[in-house]
Amino acid sequence: SQQGEEDPQALSIQEGENATMNCSYKTSxxxxxxxxxxxxxxxxHLILIRSNEREKHSGRLRVTLDTSKKSSSLLITASRAADTASYFCATEIARTYKYIFGTGTRLKVLA
Amino acid sequence: DAGITQSPRYKITETGRQVTLMCHQTWSHSYMFWYRQDLGHGLRLIYYSAAADITDKGEVPDGYVVSRSKTENFPLTLESATRSQTSVYFCASSDRGRAGETQYFGPGTRLLVL
Incomplete structure (x- = not known):
C-alpha cells in the first residue's frame, strides 16, 4: 500500500496566496x-527534511515534519502561476534505500 | 552534460512481447531507481540498484527484470508485456555521498501495451 498520502488531492488558489499541502506516512x-x-x-526535487529535523526553509518553500504524527506539510508562500504543478512527498523508509511516493497534490495557481 | 536520459520516450507494443526500457546517467551516481506512474497511484518503485551488479525489489517488481552491469546504465525489461503494464516509467539516480539523497529523474517513457 502507499506509504505517503497527500492532502488535498487538488488545490486551486489565486496568485499571491499561500498554498499548503500535507503528507502522511506509515513507518519510520x-x-x-x-x-x-x-x-x-x-x-x-524541491526540498529534503531529515527525520531529526522539524522545519526547513528554501526560498518560498517551508517544510515541517512531525515524526510523532508521521506527517509533513509543504507551504508555498506568495504563489505564482508558474507554481502550477503536481507536488509529491517521498519518504525514504528507515534502514533502507527504498522510497515511497504519495499520490500527489495537484496545485493550480490562477493569475 | 546530458544528465539522465531514457529511451525510447514512447513505445507501443503488444501483449506477450518483451520490451526493454533504457536508462543512462552521466553523473556516475551509485543509486538508480525505476518507478511507474499511474493515475491514482502516484509513483511506485519497481526496482532499485545501489551499485553495479547490486539490485533489489521495490513495491511492484512482478513481471519486470533489471540488470546493472555498468554504473551508468540500468535497463528495465518487461519479459512478457501485459496491458496492466501500460504506464509512464521513470528512471532516477542518486548519489548519497556528494549530493545527498536527492533523486534526479529522467523525462519518462510512455508505454502502451495493446
Whole structure:
C-alpha cells in the first residue's frame, strides 16, 4: 500500500496566496522529500527534511515534519502561476534505500 | 552534460512481447531507481540498484527484470508485456555521498501495451 498520502488531492488558489499541502506516512523514515512535477514531465526535487529535523526553509518553500504524527506539510508562500504543478512527498523508509511516493497534490495557481 | 536520459520516450507494443526500457546517467551516481506512474497511484518503485551488479525489489517488481552491469546504465525489461503494464516509467539516480539523497529523474517513457 502507499506509504505517503497527500492532502488535498487538488488545490486551486489565486496568485499571491499561500498554498499548503500535507503528507502522511506509515513507518519510520530516514528523510522526507518533496518533488514537483509539471504536466507530463519528470519530477524535480524541491526540498529534503531529515527525520531529526522539524522545519526547513528554501526560498518560498517551508517544510515541517512531525515524526510523532508521521506527517509533513509543504507551504508555498506568495504563489505564482508558474507554481502550477503536481507536488509529491517521498519518504525514504528507515534502514533502507527504498522510497515511497504519495499520490500527489495537484496545485493550480490562477493569475 | 546530458544528465539522465531514457529511451525510447514512447513505445507501443503488444501483449506477450518483451520490451526493454533504457536508462543512462552521466553523473556516475551509485543509486538508480525505476518507478511507474499511474493515475491514482502516484509513483511506485519497481526496482532499485545501489551499485553495479547490486539490485533489489521495490513495491511492484512482478513481471519486470533489471540488470546493472555498468554504473551508468540500468535497463528495465518487461519479459512478457501485459496491458496492466501500460504506464509512464521513470528512471532516477542518486548519489548519497556528494549530493545527498536527492533523486534526479529522467523525462519518462510512455508505454502502451495493446
Amino acid at each position: 523514515i530516514n528523510n522526507l522529500q518533496w518533488y514537483r512535477q509539471n504536466s507530463g514531465r519528470g519530477l524535480v
